[in-house]
Amino acid sequence: MKHAVVTADFSGKAQGKIKPLHGVNNGPVSLNVPPPGFREAGIPFCRLHDTAGAFGGAHYVDIPNVFPDFDADPADPRSYDFAFTDAYLKGLHAAGTEIFYRLGVTIENNYRIRAYHIHPPKDPAKWAEICAGIVRHYNQGWAGGFHFGIRYWEIWNEPENPPMWTGTRQEYFDLYRTASLRLKAEFPGIRVGGYGSCGFYAVTRPNCSDFFRSFPVWFDEFLKFVTAEKTRCPLDFFSWHLYTADPREIVRHAEYVNAKLAEYGLKECENIFNEWNYLSPDKENRWQLMKENEGASFVAAAFCLMQNTCIDKAMYYDARPQAAYGGLYYFPGVRTTRTWSVFMLWNRLYALGTCRPSSADRETLFSCAASDRKNKGWLITNFSPEGCRISLEPEGVSLESLRALLIDKRHDCKPLVPAHEMVLGPFATLFLSTAEIRREAPPAKPGKSPDAGLDEAGSKKRK
Numbered sequence: 016m017k018h019a020v021v022t023a024d025f026s027g028k029a030q031g032k033i034k035p036l037h038g039v040n041n042g043p044v045s046l047n048v049p050p051p052g053f054r055e056a057g058i059p060f061c062r063l064h065d066t067a068g069a070f071g072g073a074h075y076v077d078i079p080n081v082f083p084d085f086d087a088d089p090a091d092p093r094s095y096d097f098a099f100t101d102a103y104l105k106g107l108h109a110a111g112t113e114i115f116y117r118l119g120v121t122i123e124n125n126y127r128i129r130a131y132h133i134h135p136p137k138d139p140a141k142w143a144e145i146c147a148g149i150v151r152h153y154n155q156g157w158a159g160g161f162h163f164g165i166r167y168w169e170i171w172n173e174p175e176n177p178p179m180w181t182g183t184r185q186e187y188f189d190l191y192r193t194a195s196l197r198l199k200a201e202f203p204g205i206r207v208g209g210y211g212s213c214g215f216y217a218v219t220r221p222n223c224s225d226f227f228r229s230f231p232v233w234f235d236e237f238l239k240f241v242t243a244e245k246t247r248c249p250l251d252f253f254s255w256h257l258y259t260a261d262p263r264e265i266v267r268h269a270e271y272v273n274a275k276l277a278e279y280g281l282k283e284c285e286n287i288f289n290e291w292n293y294l295s296p297d298k299e300n301r302w303q304l305m306k307e308n309e310g311a312s313f314v315a316a317a318f319c320l321m322q323n324t325c326i327d328k329a330m331y332y333d334a335r336p337q338a339a340y341g342g343l344y345y346f347p348g349v350r351t352t353r354t355w356s357v358f359m360l361w362n363r364l365y366a367l368g369t370c371r372p373s374s375a376d377r378e379t380l381f382s383c384a385a386s387d388r389k390n391k392g393w394l395i396t397n398f399s400p401e402g403c404r405i406s407l408e409p410e411g412v413s414l415e416s417l418r419a420l421l422i423d424k425r426h427d428c429k430p431l432v433p434a435h436e437m438v439l440g441p442f443a444t445l446f447l448s449t450a451e452i453r454r455e456a457p458p459a460k461p462g463k464s465p466d467a468g469l470d471e472a473g474s475k476k477r478k
Contacts, residue, residue, distance in 0.1 A: 016401075016402055016403065016404050016438070017377065017401070017403050017404065018403070018404045018405070018406070019375055019376050019377035019380050019403055019404070019405050019406070020375070020376050020405070020406045020408055021373070021374070021375045021376075021380060021382050021395055021405050021406070021407055021408065022372075022373060022374050022375075022382075022408045022409070022410070023371060023372070023373040023382065023384035023391075023393045023408075023409045023410065024371055024372040024373070024384075024409075024410040024411060025371050025384065025386050025391050025409065025410060025411030025412050026410055026411030027371055027372040027410065027411070028372065029369045029370065029371065030323075030369075030370040030371065030372060031369075031370050032368055032369065032370065033322065033361075033364045033365045033367065033368060033369070033370050033383075033385050034321065034322055034326070034327065034328065034329075034365075035059035035060060035328050035329075035365060036317075036318050036321050036322065036326070036328070036329040036361065037056065037057070037058060037059060037318070037329075037331070037358045037361045037362055037365065038058065038059050038060030038061065038062065038115070038289070038328060038329055038330035038331065039058055039060070039061055039062070039330055039331045039332075039333070039334035039343070039358075040061070040062045040063075040064055040065065040289070040290065040330055040331065040332040040333045040334060041061065041062070041063070041064070041065065041066050041067075041333050041334050041335045041338075042058070042061060042107070042334040042335065043334075043335070043336055043344065043349050044066075044067050044072070044075075044103060044335075045103075045106045046099070046102035046103060046105075046106060047102050047105050047106055047109075048106050048109060049106055049107075049109045049110035049111075050106055050107065050110060050334075051344075051349040051351075052343065052344070052349065052351050052355060053107070053110040053111075053112055054110045054111060055359060056355060056358045056359040056362055057111070057359070057362030057365065057366065058110065058112045058334075058358070058362075059112065059113060059328075059365070060112065060113050060114075060115050060167075060328060060330055061107050061112045061113070061114060061115065061330075061334075062115040062117060062169075062289050062290075062330045063075075063076045063114065063115065063116050063117050064076075064117040064119075064121070064169075064172050064211070064290075065121045065122060065333070065335075065338075066103070066121070067099075067103075067335075068121075068335070068337070068338075069121065069123075070121055070123070070131070070132070071120070071121045072099070074096070074098070074099040074100070075099050075100050075103060076100050076103075076116070076117070077119065077120045077121055077132065078118065078119060078120065078132075078136075078142065078145060078146070078149075079120060079131075079132045080096065080100075081095055081096060081097060081100060081145075081149060082094060082095055082096075082145045082148075083096055085136075085137070085138075085141070089141060089144040089145045089147070089148050090144075090148075092157070092158035092159070094148075095148060095149075095152070095158060097152060097158065097159075097160070101160075101161075104153065104161070104163065105161075108161075108163055113165075113166070113167075114153075114163060114165045114167075115165075115167040115169065115289070115330065116149070116153070116165055116167065116168050116169065117169045117171075117172055117211070118146045118149065118168055118169065118170055118171070118194070119169075119170065119171040119172050120132040120133055120171075120172075120179075122172075122173070122176075122178050122179050123178050123179075124178050126177065126178045126181070130181055133178065133179055133180055133181055134181045134182065135180070135181070135182035135186045135187070135190060136190065139189060139190045139193040139194070140193055140197070142190065142193075142194065143193050143194040143197035143198070144197070146168070146170075146194055146197070146198060147197060147198060147201055147202075150165070150168060150198060150201075150202050150205065151201075151202075153165050154202065154205070165205070166204075166205055166206050167205075167206050167208070167252065167287075168198060168205055168206070168207050168208075169207075169208060169209055169210075169211060169252075169254055169289075170190070170191050170194050170195060170207060170208070170209040170210065171187065171190070171191070171209055171210055171211065172209075172210070172211035173210075173211050173212065173213050173256070174187040174210055174233075175212065175213050175229060175230055175233045176213050184233060184236060187210065188236075188237060188240045188246075191209055191210065191237075191241075191248070192240070192241070192246060192248040194207075195207045195208075195248045195249045195250070196248050196249070199249045206251035206252055206285070207249050207250075207251055208249075208250055208251050208252035208253055208254060208284070208285070208287070209250075209253070209254060210237065210253075210254070211254045211255070211256065211289065211290070212230060212233070212234060212253075212254065212255040212256060213230050213255075213256055214230060214255055214256045214257045214258075214268065215230055215231055215234070215255070215257075215268050215271055215272070216230070216257075217230065217231060218231065218267065218268060218271050219264050219267050219268065234272075234275060235275070238275060238276070238278075238279040238281070239279070242279045242280060242281065250281060250284050251283075251284065251285065252284060252285035252286075252287045252327075253272065253276060253281075253284055253285070253286060253287065254287045254288075254289045255268070255272055255287075255288060255289075256288075256289070256290035256291065256332075257288070257290075257291050258290075258291065258292055258293075258294045259291075259293075259294060260293065260294055260295055260296055260313075262313060262316040262317040262320050262381075262398065263320065265288070265291065265317055265320060265321060265324075265326075266320050266321075266324050269286060269288065269321070269324045269325055269326045270324070270325065272286055272325075273286055273325040285327045285328070286325050286326055286327050287326075287327055287328045287329075287330075288321070288326045288328070288329040288330070289328070289329065289330040289332075290330065290332040291317070291329065291330075291331060291332060292305060292331060292332050292333075292340050292342060293305055293309075293310045293313040293314065293342070295309065295310075302339050302340075305340070305341075305342035305354060306342050306343075306344075306345065306352040306353065306354055307352070307353055307354075307424070308353050308422055308423050308424050308442045308443065308444070309442040310342050310352075310353070310354045311352070311353040311354045311356065311357045311422055311442070311444055312357075312396045312397065312398045312422075312442040312443065312444050313398060314331070314342075314354055314357045314358070315357045315360075315361075315381065315394060315396035315398070315444045316381040316396050316398040317329075318357070318361050318383065318394070319381035319382060319383040319394065319396070320381065322370060322383050331343075331358075336348065336349055342354040342355075343355040343358065352427075353422050353427050356422055356427055356428050357422065357444060360394060360420070360428075360444075360446045361394065363392050363446070363448065363450075363452065364383060364384075364385040364392050364394060365385075366387075367385040367386055367387045367390060367391070367392050368385065368386075368387050369385060369386055369387065370383070370384070370385055371384040371385060371386055371391075371411075372384070373393065375395070375405075377403060379397060379398050379399035379401075379403070380395065380396070380397055380398075380403065380405070380439075381395070381396050381398060382394065382395045382396075389449075390448065390449045390450045391409075391411075391412050391417075391448065391449045392446070392447070392448045392449075392450075393409070393417070393446070393447040393448070394444070394445075394446050395439070395444070395445045395446075395447075396442075396443070396444040396445070397439040397440070397441070397442065397443050397444075398442060399441060399442070400441045400442070401441060402438055402439065402440045402441055402443075403438070403439050404436060404437070404438050404439075405436070405437055405438075405439050406435060406436050407433060407434075407435055407436075407437065407447075409447075412449060414433060414434075414435060416449050417433050417447040417448065417449060418430070418432075418433075418447065418448055418449075418450075418451065418452055419431050419432065419433040419445060419446065419447045419448075420445070420446045420452055421443065421444070421445055422443065422444040422445075422446075423440045423441075423442070423443040423444075424440070424441070424442070424443075428446075430452075433445075433447055
């Protein structure tokens with residue numbers, strides 16, 4: 016068995032703050048109350064895209080759901096149907112999760128049969144007025160609304176992708192400019208951006224199709240458009256996606272995005288990675304592996320790597336229990352997974368705040384350490400099908416003062432006493448802390464199933 020040394024220097028120079036990388040897309044549709052597990056995992060951001068399933072569950076988030084008659088008056092509160100989106104966002108707000116609102120529509124994967132909502136709006140200026148009404152409702156209390164202080168407003172999603180946009184590239188650019196200028200004029204304190212790019216697979220995968228090679232072209236043309244003198248418009252953040260089996264590919268794509276933003280003088284533009292997940296080479300078991308120790312180890316590795324990149328925020332796709340890409344819950348129900356446990360453990364580092372130097376001398380081992388004035392935390396994962404013997408070498412804290420939790424094929428946060436030398440099994444994750452640590456199961460309200468409020472197959476209370 017191979018041997019490696021893993022170090023953490025808690026007395027070393029601070030390396031910035033631990034980033035809010037444990038954001039998600041969506042979650043259990045828990046109306047008016049916090050989604051199960053969100054508060055316990057400290058989910059910092061929830062992006063609202065594909066919310067509640069196909070077509071936005073017909074009543075959530077999407078512009079055609081919130082404003083069902085495009086010919087209605089956007090200045091009239093009666094033109095909007097906020098009911099279910101209100102109930103959903105109230106639950107997220109109650110969980111302490113910041114809302115990242117995607118202004119647009121849910122993907123229509125069967126658009127070839129018929130496309131419903133993915134066409135360019137027939138009147139971009141009116142569409143922008145509708146968006147302004149939504150911002151006003153959730154941030155300024157308009158139309159019986161709220162003062163949620165939602166900062167991030169994303170204009171559409173993946174317009175390079177036919178199931179998301181039937182229009183041309185120029186039609187999307189014009190819509191983005193119209194909406195971004197309109198929103199910033201009335202709400203200068205919010206952050207607007209886009210466009211939820213499909214990603215940049217051609218940057219690291221040379222045999223990509225012409226379709227994938229078109230994504231970087233879109234990106235270049237978009238940056239030219241928003242920075243050109245005649246078409247200049249706000250871009251507070253650029254958002255992009257990647258699904259991969261290699262966590263290091265995330266780093267290469269993040270660096271590509273950052274270099275492009277710098278090339279166009281957009282040094283203040285946030286680099287937001289808001290769709291990602293583990294796509295195992297084992298296609299037959301891919302969806303289940305997202306939930307088990309293999310998917311959990313990938314997420315831990317990705318967190319450790321992203322912490323040291325130019326990525327400002329990240330949002331995992333997806334936290335819906337019923338979604339194929341959902342790695343945080345077992346469906347039916349909302350029993351949390353090993354992958355959820357890694358989110359919960361990363362939140363422990365995030366709460367500590369200050370990143371400390373850490374390293375491992377084997378390429379399949381990933382490490383991140385953090386501390387505050389009182390406590391220390393250390394996340395280590397072995398993203399490999401082979402076990403590894405590790406030597407733990409902490410500085411600034413004694414090994415005897417640390418407690419540990421183990422995630423592997425048989426255990427989900429098993430408490431153990433750390434030793435100087437330990438065996439970290441295949442796709443195993445270890446968390447060490449000076450504070451008492453345990454896996455916290457999401458609490459159910461007395462007399463109620465934790466499934467209460469779920470949509471689709473989880474819509475009925477179970478005995």
